[in-house]
Amino acid sequence: MSAVLTLEHVKKTIKGNPIINDLSFSVQAGEIFGLLGPNGAGKTTTIRMIVGLIGLTDGDIIVSGKSVKKNFEEAVKNIGAIVENPEMYKHLTGYQNLKQYARMHKGISKEKIDEVIELVGLTERIDEKVRTYSLGMRQRLGLAQCLLHDPKLLILDEPTNGLDPAGIREFRDHLRMLTETKGMSVIVSSHLLSEMEMMCDRIAIIQQGTLTDIQYVRDFVDNDQMVYLIETGPLDNVKNWLQQDWNATFVDSGFTVSVNKEEVPLLLNRLIDSKVSVYSAKEIVKTLEQRFLEVTTHTNGGL
Numbered sequence: 001m002s003a004v005l006t007l008e009h010v011k012k013t014i015k016g017n018p019i020i021n022d023l024s025f026s027v028q029a030g031e032i033f034g035l036l037g038p039n040g041a042g043k044t045t046t047i048r049m050i051v052g053l054i055g056l057t058d059g060d061i062i063v064s065g066k067s068v069k070k071n072f073e074e075a076v077k078n079i080g081a082i083v084e085n086p087e088m089y090k091h092l093t094g095y096q097n098l099k100q101y102a103r104m105h106k107g108i109s110k111e112k113i114d115e116v117i118e119l120v121g122l123t124e125r126i127d128e129k130v131r132t133y134s135l136g137m138r139q140r141l142g143l144a145q146c147l148l149h150d151p152k153l154l155i156l157d158e159p160t161n162g163l164d165p166a167g168i169r170e171f172r173d174h175l176r177m178l179t180e181t182k183g184m185s186v187i188v189s190s191h192l193l194s195e196m197e198m199m200c201d202r203i204a205i206i207q208q209g210t211l212t213d214i215q216y217v218r219d220f221v222d223n224d225q226m227v228y229l230i231e232t233g234p235l236d237n238v239k240n241w242l243q244q245d246w247n248a249t250f251v252d253s254g255f256t257v258s259v260n261k262e263e264v265p266l267l268l269n270r271l272i273d274s275k276v277s278v279y280s281a282k283e284i285v286k287t288l289e290q291r292f293l294e295v296t297t298h299t300n301g302g303l
């Protein structure tokens with residue numbers, strides 16, 4: 001896989017206050033990437049820097065190999081974004097809105113307009129006035145507008161705000177279809193872990209302008225494994241089976257293993273049967289969900 005977007009040590013200071021501290025991550029082609037964090041964590045500021053609405057204080061952002069600092073126009077032409085509410089003329093039809101947008105951005109054909117309408121599933125209602133659209137339909141029209149110039153990267157700030165559960169599901173299906181059929185990458189932001197789990201391939205947690213965790217959803221959904229540090233005496237006689245059966249990593253004071261909680265007593269019993277002195281067993285890595293809950297309950301009193 002290749003990176004469509006890379007943030008390299010990005011920093012942003014606003015009026016002397018550090019808002020984003022040394023943020024680095026990459027988004028791969030075809031990936032739905034989530035920026036998750038409590039209100040005020042810096043998600044919107046990060047997105048505004050990526051799309052060029054505000055400048056960077058330090059670091060760089062590379063989109064499809066082009067630096068937004070050195071080659072701004074080349075870099076941002078690969079991006080389609082909904083950051084604030086998409087501008088729409090409510091007294092015009094969906095189709096007229098897209099035509100209006102196409103007129104302002106050269107080189108968009110009628111075929112392209114028809115293609116994006118079909119892609120977002122608005123064919124039947126496209127000739128009705130936007131004022132009659134539900135919020136979900138307006139979101140889809142916004143999505144259609146972003147897609148007109150064939151972006152490689154779609155960036156959506158809190159796209160499901162205000163949508164009901166059916167609207168959220170529909171929106172999620174559309175994003176998945178876009179990544180699967182068009183190989184597009186998507187960045188979405190949200191403060192809701194449950195929603196991000198269903199929507200994203202990978203999630204980055206941002207807290208107070210700092211990236212505190214980044215994980216594939218497949219690694220923590222349906223997987224309650226944790227990493228334990230087991231402190232022991234000498235392990236010479238048991239190293240073989242620890243490595244082969246438990247995939248242990250040896251450290252100075254013992255070893256670490258990635259196991260379910262239920263497996264811990266089995267492992268400890270086997271060590272004791274093998275005459276190994278066991279001093280302690282502690283969990284050293286928590287799941288993304290636990291870490292996110294800790295972050296949000298400490299900073300916002302829950303979301």
Ligand SMILES: Nc1ncnc2c1ncn2[C@@H]1O[C@H](COP(=O)(O)OP(=O)(O)OP(=O)(O)O)[C@@H](O)[C@H]1O
Pocket residue numbers: 014015019037038039040041042043044045046191
């Ligand atoms: N123009 C600005 N002037 C002063 N402070 C700002 C400005 N823009 C953002 N901030 C501050 O930066 C921090 C991050 O804001 P940001 O909007 O990026 O957070 P967020 O994670 O998107 O949160 P939310 O979900 O509430 O939008 C906040 O403390 C906010 O008050």
